Amino acid sequence: MSSRLASAAMLCGVLVVLSAAWGQEIQREQHSEGVAHRFAQANQHYADGNYQAAAAAYESLLEQGYHALAVCYNLGNAYLQMKDAGRAVLYYRRALLIAPRHRDTLHNLRYAESQLPYQASPIVETWGHLLLRWLLSRLSINELVGSSALLYWLAVAAGIWRMYNPRRRATVALWALVIALCISSGLTYAKWDGDYASGRAIVVSDADMMSGPGRSFELLARLRPGAEVSVLETQGQYREIRTEAGGRGWLDKQHLEFISPYQ
Amino acid sequence: MPRELFAISGGLGLEARATRRSSRAGVLACPLFVALGIACALATVREVAADVEVAASAQPQTVAAGETLRYEISVTITGPAGLTMRPQPTLPDLDGFEIVTTGTRQSTTMDDGGMESTRTHIYVLRAKRAGSFTLEPASVRVGRQTYETGSVQVNVTSESTTTQPPSMPPATPIPEPPPPSPTEDEYIPTKTIDLRLTAEPENPYVGQQVILTFTFYQSQSLYGDTRYEPPQAENFVTKELSHPENVTRLLGDSEYLVQQRRWAVFPTTAGRATIEPVEVIATMHPMTPPQDYYTNTLELYVRQLPPAPAGKQFEGAVGKFTAKLTADRTSVKAGETFTLTLIVRGAGNLHGLGTPTPQVPEWVRIYRSREDRTSAPGYGGESDTIGGEARFEFLALAKRPGTVKVPPIEFVYFNPDAGRYKTTKTEGVSIQVAPGAAMEDGPSEETEQMRHIMARGPGKPAGGPLLVQPWFWALQGLPLLALATFAYLSHRNRALLANPELARSLNAPRVARAHLYEARQALTCDDSDRFCTAVSHALTDFIAHRTGLQAADISTQEAIAALREESIDEDLVGRVDALLRRCDYGRFAGAGRAEYDEMLQAARRLIDELSAKSLGGR
Numbered sequence: 104m105s106s107r108l109a110s111a112a113m114l115c116g117v118l119v120v121l122s123a124a125w126g127q128e129i130q131r132e133q134h135s136e137g138v139a140h141r142f143a144q145a146n147q148h149y150a151d152g153n154y155q156a157a158a159a160a161y162e163s164l165l166e167q168g169y170h171a172l173a174v175c176y177n178l179g180n181a182y183l184q185m186k187d188a189g190r191a192v193l194y195y196r197r198a199l200l201i202a203p204r205h206r207d208t209l210h211n212l213r214y215a216e217s218q219l220p221y222q223a224s225p226i227v228e229t230w231g232h233l234l235l236r237w238l239l240s241r242l243s244i245n246e247l248v249g250s251s252a253l254l255y256w257l258a259v260a261a262g263i264w265r266m267y268n269p270r271r272r273a274t275v276a277l278w279a280l281v282i283a284l285c286i287s288s289g290l291t292y293a294k295w296d297g298d299y300a301s302g303r304a305i306v307v308s309d310a311d312m313m314s315g316p317g318r319s320f321e322l323l324a325r326l327r328p329g330a331e332v333s334v335l336e337t338q339g340q341y342r343e344i345r346t347e348a349g350g351r352g353w354l355d356k357q358h359l360e361f362i363s364p365y366q
Numbered sequence: 367m368p369r370e371l372f373a374i375s376g377g378l379g380l381e382a383r384a385t386r387r388s389s390r391a392g393v394l395a396c397p398l399f400v401a402l403g404i405a406c407a408l409a410t411v412r413e414v415a416a417d418v419e420v421a422a423s424a425q426p427q428t429v430a431a432g433e434t435l436r437y438e439i440s441v442t443i444t445g446p447a448g449l450t451m452r453p454q455p456t457l458p459d460l461d462g463f464e465i466v467t468t469g470t471r472q473s474t475t476m477d478d479g480g481m482e483s484t485r486t487h488i489y490v491l492r493a494k495r496a497g498s499f500t501l502e503p504a505s506v507r508v509g510r511q512t513y514e515t516g517s518v519q520v521n522v523t524s525e526s527t528t529t530q531p532p533s534m535p536p537a538t539p540i541p542e543p544p545p546p547s548p549t550e551d552e553y554i555p556t557k558t559i560d561l562r563l564t565a566e567p568e569n570p571y572v573g574q575q576v577i578l579t580f581t582f583y584q585s586q587s588l589y590g591d592t593r594y595e596p597p598q599a600e601n602f603v604t605k606e607l608s609h610p611e612n613v614t615r616l617l618g619d620s621e622y623l624v625q626q627r628r629w630a631v632f633p634t635t636a637g638r639a640t641i642e643p644v645e646v647i648a649t650m651h652p653m654t655p656p657q658d659y660y661t662n663t664l665e666l667y668v669r670q671l672p673p674a675p676a677g678k679q680f681e682g683a684v685g686k687f688t689a690k691l692t693a694d695r696t697s698v699k700a701g702e703t704f705t706l707t708l709i710v711r712g713a714g715n716l717h718g719l720g721t722p723t724p725q726v727p728e729w730v731r732i733y734r735s736r737e738d739r740t741s742a743p744g745y746g747g748e749s750d751t752i753g754g755e756a757r758f759e760f761l762a763l764a765k766r767p768g769t770v771k772v773p774p775i776e777f778v779y780f781n782p783d784a785g786r787y788k789t790t791k792t793e794g795v796s797i798q799v800a801p802g803a804a805m806e807d808g809p810s811e812e813t814e815q816m817r818h819i820m821a822r823g824p825g826k827p828a829g830g831p832l833l834v835q836p837w838f839w840a841l842q843g844l845p846l847l848a849l850a851t852f853a854y855l856s857h858r859n860r861a862l863l864a865n866p867e868l869a870r871s872l873n874a875p876r877v878a879r880a881h882l883y884e885a886r887q888a889l890t891c892d893d894s895d896r897f898c899t900a901v902s903h904a905l906t907d908f909i910a911h912r913t914g915l916q917a918a919d920i921s922t923q924e925a926i927a928a929l930r931e932e933s934i935d936e937d938l939v940g941r942v943d944a945l946l947r948r949c950d951y952g953r954f955a956g957a958g959r960a961e962y963d964e965m966l967q968a969a970r971r972l973i974d975e976l977s978a979k980s981l982g983g984r
Contacts, residue, residue, distance in 0.1 A: 139823045146821060172820070173820040173823055174823075176819070210817050211817055244832075244833065248833055249832065255845065259845035260845075318634055318635070319599055321605070321717055322717045323739075325721065327721075365830050365831070
């Protein structure tokens with residue numbers, strides 16, 4: 104009798120869990136349909152030429168965590184249509200964080216940069232730097248992390264294999280995987296540091312670069328929208344930045360947006 | 367304006383000891399500053415010892431009896447310590463003279479080489495009788511050191527050398543020229559220490575230079591370091607101007623030492639602006655604590671610039687400027703770069719200047735490559751005028767042959783003196799572009815139009831990079847766990863290989879289970895002999911492996927003896943013995959299936975019980 108009761112209780116429990124999961128899935132689908140609907144509405148605003156409303160709708164999706172390629176890309180387009188090339192550059196750069204090889208985003212980014220008041224200064228780099236930059240610009244952080252994780256798993260497997268089969272072939276495989284893992288990890292770190300951790304930001308509106316955190320300090324330069332800078336420190340309303348040319352100064356927060364949406 | 371602390375040492379001079387507050391670097395550098403401070407203090411002590419000069423003189427050196435002469439002992443101390451030192455001379459024996467009056471005079475000079483303070487002790491002596499006198503060296507104590515002047519020769523004649531009556535005393539003990547009197551509209555201080563902050567002009571335009579002047583009046587010597595904080599001016603860009611020399615002036619009824627500090631400030635926003643008072647911390651008396659003194663608060667009304675002329679691009683320049691545009695080459699090949707340089711010179715807010723852009727044809731790409739702004743006080747020979755040069759360099763790249771005509775740049779600035787906008791114009795620049803290797807027909811088709819939006823929306827919220835996902839890091843723990851497990855197993859296997867007895871002991875249950883499995887197989891085949899042998903081997907081999915005996919040779923008696931040697935309780939030993947005997951009998955006399963099942967179960971139980979016992983020390 105007791106075993107029958109236990110079986111019935113177990114069955115009930117399973118049914119409850121399944122129904123909860125099903126309900127959540129339905130809710131998720133409904134939410135997803137709602138998101139798709141809002142995205143379609145934003146696209147309609149864009150098609151109607153109401154770029155401001157379209158941008159607001161795309162931004163609301165971003166605020167809800169939908170950092171998707173389509174949202175960032177379309178938002179960049181909306182800003183570009185509003186002649187706000189600085190913000191357009193920002194959102195294209197965010198889209199490229201998700202899909203670094205997306206052709207349309209790359210194309211529109213180049214177009215937006217050509218619309219900026221000033222072009223970025225050409226930076227003279229060594230071949231090594233150019234190769235690294237090219238490589239990192241074509242791989243997303245998740246691709247690099249995934250490949251590093253895969254190499255790590257393979258290296259562990261090779262280590263176990265070598266433990267039980269200490270032959271030259273196993274040793275060579277292990278070392279090859281370890282070296283590949285080191286290279287992959289280095290690239291991952293460079294990508295993470297460059298795009299996420301180092302505080303890369305875009306100047307989104309005309310900004311005065313001061314010598315200290317306040318308007319009363321000396322004005323060093325005027326930065327134009329689209330300029331890329333590194334944020335070094337934050338003090339109240341001001342952020343200390345370093346420009347691509349190496350100049351350092353302080354900018355009001357309102358003129359800066361981090362490229363990475365996770366900062 | 368950054369808040370900085372300066373020191374006015376002894377109330378007579380300014381010492382450029384500035385410390386940035388609210389700076390993390392400053393906090394980190396604190397120990398360094400303390401060390402530097404100690405070093406400076408030690409250096410100062412050395413300076414006192416090394417850089418003190420004392421001298422004595424008499425003027426005139428020949429007087430008639432009854433006349434007066436001035437005997438001066440001057441002490442010159444180099445360095446800031448001189449401002450706080452009060453050297454006291456000890457006079458030599460003044461036989462033949464009497465002191466009519468005494469006085470002191472102090473002067474301080476500052477230049478790039480440092481600070482020098484001279485304190486002169488003046489004694490007016492009257493000669494009492496004729497003769498040739500040698501005034502022996504006077505001694506002066508400065509800090510812990512004592513210095514001596516030279517001796518001074520004085521001849522006193524019996525007759526008067528001047529027409530002045532010998533009994534007439536000097537008009538003043540310090541025969542110096544009277545200090546300058548104040549001008550009509552000059553501020554007259556009323557207190558011993560008086561402070562004043564002024565601005566010129568008081569209604570500037572946004573971006574126009576304003577001169578802030580802080581004046582410190584003192585009619586009494588101060589003790590210790592006197593500190594002040596520069597004025598706090600929000601929404602002003604500040605540059606410090608050179609300081610005028612300290613002067614002593616007769617203002618009202620008192621003689622004041624007047625010190626001034628000046629700054630050029632540029633308002634950045636229009637409207638009313640308040641400049642907070644300058645605070646001075648000074649010690650009037652060595653026995654009283656330092657006191658705070660404040661200047662007046664300044665209220666400025668910053669005027670908005672008038673609207674820029676229609677059609678002209680105004681970049682925020684306020685002052686007087688000239689502009690010049692040049693190119694580093696007159697001809698290039700397509701694909702080669704050339705540099706355009708725009709130089710803006712003048713007096714005004716060069717720091718707030720936007721960057722004008724040279725206009726180039728669409729087939730020429732232009733990049734901003736360099737920007738230098740240098741401005742300093744003293745532009746045009748006027749010490750109060752901030753001015754200099756802003757240099758903007760642009761790297762240009764022509765993509766196809768032709769003539770690059772850069773039109774003149776019209777540089778618009780606001781002249782606050784005239785109260786209107788003015789325009790200065792550069793000359794145009796022309797560069798011939800010849801066909802080159804990296805030639806292109808024109809602007810890329812690709813960049814002519816932007817691509818359309820994406821129609822497909824986002825599926826689900828992005829979780830962000832894998833690196834910030836906790837599950838990702840948890841998953842990466844699995845390979846490490848596997849590696850640790852396999853490493854442990856590998857180590858255990860190596861240990862067992864090195865110790866066969868341990869391996870046999872650990873292997874004993876598996877061997878016993880194999881024999882019992884064989885017994886079950888034999889039971890299904892109704893092979894009673896094989897069944898009994900297998901059950902018997904399961905027990906004897908288990909005991910042999912666990913006790914370290916040779917399994918091949920062990921008999922029932924040896925197994926029982928081995929168990930007794932291991933001090934196993936008699937009940938268990940008896941049951942093992944009984945089962946082994948039943949197995950022996952079972953080989954020769956068959957039994958029923960139920961009995962064999964019972965024997966198999968008994969064997970299993972006994973092996974389990976023996977496994978729980980410690981056999982062979984394991």
